[in-house]
Amino acid sequence: xxxxxxxxxxxxxxxxxxxxxxxxxxxxxxxxxxxxxxxxxxxxxxxxxxxxxxxxxxxxxxxxxxxxxxxxxxxxxxxxxxxxxxxxxxxxxxxxxxxxxxxxxxxxxxxxxxxxxxxxxxxxxxxxxxxxxxxxxxxxxxxxxxxxxxxxxxxxxxxxxxxxxxxxxxxxxxxxxxxxxxxxxxxxxxxxxxxxxxxxxxxxxxxxxxxxxxxxxxxxxxxxxxxxxxxxxxxxxxxxxxxxxxxxxxx
Numbered sequence: 001x002x003x004x005x006x007x008x009x010x011x012x013x014x015x016x017x018x019x020x021x022x023x024x025x026x027x028x029x030x031x032x033x034x035x036x037x038x039x040x041x042x043x044x045x046x047x048x049x050x051x052x053x054x055x056x057x058x059x060x061x062x063x064x065x066x067x068x069x070x071x072x073x074x075x076x077x078x079x080x081x082x083x084x085x086x087x088x089x090x091x092x093x094x095x096x097x098x099x100x101x102x103x104x105x106x107x108x109x110x111x112x113x114x115x116x117x118x119x120x121x122x123x124x125x126x127x128x129x130x131x132x133x134x135x136x137x138x139x140x141x142x143x144x145x146x147x148x149x150x151x152x153x154x155x156x157x158x159x160x161x162x163x164x165x166x167x168x169x170x171x172x173x174x175x176x177x178x179x180x181x182x183x184x185x186x187x188x189x190x191x192x193x194x195x196x197x198x199x200x201x202x203x204x205x206x207x208x209x210x211x212x213x214x215x216x217x218x219x220x221x222x223x224x225x226x227x228x229x230x231x232x233x234x235x236x237x238x239x240x241x242x243x244x245x246x247x248x249x250x251x
Contacts, residue, residue: 006207010227011042013203016212017219018068018097018192020047022167028055035059041223045097047215049073050090057094068097071122074168076101076138080118087122091129098126099134099163099192099215102150104141112153119157127158134161134192134213137181140171147177151184161213165195172196175209182210200225 006012019038021030031052038046039060045068046056056067069090072078078086087098100122107115119135126133135154139147154162162181164173172195181191193206194215200222203214216222 001212003208006212007204010223013200013226014042014219014223015044016203016207016214017043017222018045018047018194018213018215019043019065019219020167020194020215020217022047022049022070022073024049026052028052031055032059035065037220038065039063041220043219044213047097047099050086050095053090053095054093066096067094068099069095070136070166071098071100072103073099073101073136074166076103076136077105078103080121083118084121084125087125091126091131095131097132097134098122099136101136101138101166102154104138107150107153108142108146112149115150116153116157119154119159123158123160126160132160133158134163134190135159136163136166136194138166138169139164139174139177139181140169144180147180148184151181151189155185155188159189161190161192163192163194163213163215167195167215169195173206173211175205178206178209178211198222200229 006016019034021034031048034046035056043065045066047068048056050069053067053069071087072083103115123133137150151162162185164177173193178191178193190212191210192213192215193211197203197214197216198218203222
């Protein structure tokens with residue numbers, strides 16, 4: 001898909017968005033509302049903490065929206081076996097995309113082979129369950145040389161995407177980082193921009209820089225803005241949305 005196609009209308013923009021809610025204080029009702037919005041606006045996924053995966057998988061069953069969760073979040077400093085156990089549980093409970101945080105400290109200590117092996121183990125597990133793996137680099141903690149090497153390791157290990165940020169560090173996605181990541185991975189992996197993307201203008205900048213997935217908690221606002229600007233596909237009417245286990249009145 002070309003950049004113009006990705007940004008062509010509200011529907012195509014929505015298909016780029018991982019509709020995200022990772023705040024620790026998020027409640028069951030918050031996750032339910034997130035799922036409902038994801039179906040209404042046709043987002044690519046909901047991105048949630050692992051605890052909520054079974055609930056979201058049940059709510060989104062039969063829809064086009066996938067469940068995405070985070071692994072080793074937000075620091076990446078877990079032992080590999082812990083990340084694998086977390087990933088295996090999430091996949092069994094219905095996650096179809098995993099956003100893992102690379103071991104940043106190990107990476108910056110020169111332990112490239114261990115970092116690559118960890119990503120490869122997560123990628124193999126994900127692919128065995130027909131799921132995708134995204135590797136969060138936490139770009140604000142890396143210099144340019146490290147960003148390039150981290151992208152290369154992720155591609156070598158079989159990751160499906162490289163991702164800029166957790167949104168929990170000092171800064172999020174930048175246009176410059178997305179451009180560098182796209183240049184480094186080429187067509188071998190996707191690029192996900194996340195952290196601080198709250199407007200249609202910011203989303204456009206990231207997509208034009210090379211992102212083909214956007215992580216944001218402002219997806220509804222962005223798609224409504226796009227729809228109003230260009231007359232794209234409107235959200236599915238609330239009255240027609242039916243999600244297993246509930247109806248709109250219960251959210």
